[in-house]
Amino acid sequence: MSSQISLVVKDLAEAVLFYQKAFGFGLVKQSARSAVLRYQDMRFHFCTDDYMQGRHDYSAESPVVSGMSPPIVFSLFHEQVHEQLHRAIGAGARVVQSLRQDEDGHYQVLLQGPERYFWLITDRT
Numbered sequence: 001m002s003s004q005i006s007l008v009v010k011d012l013a014e015a016v017l018f019y020q021k022a023f024g025f026g027l028v029k030q031s032a033r034s035a036v037l038r039y040q041d042m043r044f045h046f047c048t049d050d051y052m053q054g055r056h057d058y059s060a061e062s063p064v065v066s067g068m069s070p071p072i073v074f075s076l077f078h079e080q081v082h083e084q085l086h087r088a089i090g091a092g093a094r095v096v097q098s099l100r101q102d103e104d105g106h107y108q109v110l111l112q113g114p115e116r117y118f119w120l121i122t123d124r125t
Helices: 012-023 049-056 081-091
Strands: 004-009 026-030 034-039 042-048 073-077 094-101 107-112 118-122
Touching: 004 012, 012 026, 012 034, 012 042, 012 081, 042 049, 081 094, 081 107, 081 118
Parallel strands: 004 042, 073 118
Antiparallel strands: 026 034, 034 042, 094 107, 107 118
């Protein structure tokens, strides 16, 4: 059994395409209102607002719909942070905190995707 993180999105097809292009997420499965994508050992469940209401009997909405970004940052490990940064920007991500190097020589950059979720790309495990 594995765990996965669920993210509510406004447009499922656009979200799946963004995460595939921006971060190299692999598609595991997809239906009309939800999709499971994999990044390394992590699984992300993307679903539409109405999917959450119908399936889990509680309401959730995309940050795009609510106008508020969730107070959470997802960290993704990538050996080539510079390469990943350019790939994500090309897919539509916005830089929130510029690429920087810490005192130990590790790189990180904070991005925000079109659905307003925050992503920290780092080469530190």
